Amino acid sequence: MPVLTVDLVIVGAGPTGLFAAYYAGFRGLKTAVLDALPEAGGQITAMYPEKQILDVAGFPSIKGRDLVNNLLRQAAPFEPEYLLGRQASKLEHRDGKPVLKLADGQVIEAEAVLITGGLGSFAPRPLPAAEDFHGAGIVYFVPELAAHAGQDVVIVGGGDSAFDWAIALHGIARSTVIVHRREKFRAHQATVDHVRSLGVPVRVNAQVTAIHGTEQVSGVTIDVKDEGPQELPADAIVAALGFTADLGPLGEWGLDLDRRSIAVDSTMATNLPRVYAAGDIASYPGKVKLIATGFGEAATAVNNAAVVIDPEAHLFPGHSSEQP
Secondary structure: OOOEEEEEEEEOOOHHHHHHHHHHHHOOOOEEEEEOOOOOOHHHHHHOOOOEEOOEOOEOOEEHHHHHHHHHHHHHHHOOEEEEOOOEEEEEEEOOEEEEEEOOOOEEEEEEEEEOOOOOEEEEOOOHHHOOOOOEOEEOOOOOHHHHOOOEEEEEOOOHHHHHHHHHHOOOOOEEEEEOOOOOOOOOHHHHHHHHHOOOOEEOOEEEEEEEOOOEOOEEEEEEOOOEEEEEEOOEEEEOOOEEEEOHHHHHOOOOEEOOEEEOOOOOEOOOOOEEEOHHHEEOOOOOOOHHHHHHHHHHHHHHHHHHHOOOOOOOOOOHHHOO
């Protein structure tokens, strides 16, 4: 592959990374945005695209998917290059500048790197009953609600994601049922109450023990405590069992780590030259992990990187409202 040369490579295409892509373009930087997930949006796209987000400034309420689309539109005029479904493997420095190697062999030469990888690489917890099932119909999140229109959907899990999917799919799927192995839920009680008020069946003390079908899910068997095995119709299974997070190759780059986070200073710089971090993956005393915090950190990181890239540049570029 030809070497890709950019001013700034952003590792992580979640909200913080997407806003950083806009801000880097605003600063006149050529940018590439890299993410191991196949779609932009990070955890929002993977886990709660249909959920209403209430703590983004200027939006009393905004659906996760809409926030991601707005961030993509905001950055679009500056034409960042998106490398999705691609994993950063190694980080080196040549002549004091970072060189990023991807798992597929792509090499990116950059003036600076900004890591916005949230919790790092994350993978869904597997559904044990799905180990021997090789057909379609088992998903770990729901990118498109319409894909399940008219289907019988079994949701496995007891956390917020499971109940959020039940609410989102109500009225779209033909039927929806939640199966949870315990009587108590990790989900917020108000959300649980909402699901019950919709009439969605919630089977507790139950586990999916078998999945039926060959090329496509056609039903499941659940084992209910004190009741025994029962069969449920199913065209799709949403395994909302949570995710495991891992820094992956980032943990071997020589970064100063604070558990699963990267230590940064007030400029969002890490201990490695020309390498910055922002968003949930960045750590400093008093850190509050919010999307709004990540947006501010992205702007701080990009502005400080811009000065390192071009010493004649100003740290503060002026307000965007002042631009023609």
